[in-house]
Amino acid sequence: MATVFIIGATGGVGRRLGPLLVQSGHKVIGLHRKLEQATNLSEAGISPVQGDIIKMSPKQIAEAARDADVIVFSAGAAGSGIDRTTAIDGDGPIKAIEAAKLLGIVRLYLVSAFPEAYRQKETADSFEHYMSEKKRADAAVAASGLDWIILRPGVLLNAEGEGTATMGPAIMDGSVARGTVARTLLALIEQPSVRREIIELTDGPTPIKEAVASLRQS
Template sequence: MAKVIIIGGHGKIAQLATPLLIEAGHTVTSIIRKPEQEDRIKELGATPQVFDVETATQDDFAGVLADHDAVVWAAGAGGGNPDRTYAVDRDAAIASIDAAQGAGAMRYIMISYLGSSLDHGVPEDHAFYPYAQSKALADEHLMDSDLDWTILGPGALTDDEPFGMIRRLGRQTDEELGEDESRDTSRGNVAQAIVAALGADASIRTIVDFVDGDTRIEEVFGG
């Protein structure tokens, strides 16, 4: 079992994943931004650690990642502010990847989004561009690293009740999904995918794009 650290531990997916990881036998440290979030993290069974990823350096990240086996990147700026998006979704993510290698936290699970790629085609003047570009650059940096990485690319996130079934897609998501096909992906299913990926060596160095579907999550990840 692994000592897991979740970056962005107060987010919806992270809160759903935390008790699942603990139930699977892992220990969890949860990085949060605000002291008032500590009680919630403790309720979930994890150890909270207040840490500002937006301003953190690689050395700062190395300090918090030390003595952990696995990293789950679940942080995000939340959109609306391009500078903050670049600072969190690109710069902080890249710093954490480099720090993880130095700290020996070699298993790294990145929560990205469906079809993330430098060929995203989003115009530079579009509001989504900073996020699309940041996530793609972070994903590319992770793939170029020596880490045992898995990139999860869920579709449009919902708060629907999870049912443990997804549909794995290839990289050409726009071609695979027609205009009338749902891109809905339960955050609860993403949380289950994190646990499944962490427990499946077959998922190392793979990109798993997916939406809610009809295949057991464990089966998708080789379980």
């Protein structure tokens, strides 16, 4: 059983992932920003640790994650500005890598995005900046030497999903329920032989565990 530190534990994906991990017997530490979020996390069996990823140093992140053997990064600035996007989506995973190395944690799961997401309709400079920060983080994670996974979900839907998905190193862009993303992260965490892979994810017909089992193992 793993002890998983979730950065973004209160977000659309993170708040689904934490309880799934707990129900599967894992320990979970959840980073949260606001004091009042601690109660919900505790009630779900998650150990809350308060902190703001923008202000935290890698050493402080390592202190928050000190009992963990897996880090999940699912935080995001969610369109709250250029500087916050740089600090959260770009710098955040890089600090998480440094924290993992300080602790000797090797397993890091980054929730990223399809590089071609929204290309047909989103042209704002802020969106291009978001995509380039996601890519900067992907590149740092892929070069980290850790046992990383970069998970690139399609457009996120506020839904639980059907327990099925389409995933692989290169698939067509689409949408995906946040519940599907959470269940895929759970399945990946429980299949550590899938590592050092970029995995694109949409809703689709294959049962999630089966889809994860069919990914390259090493």
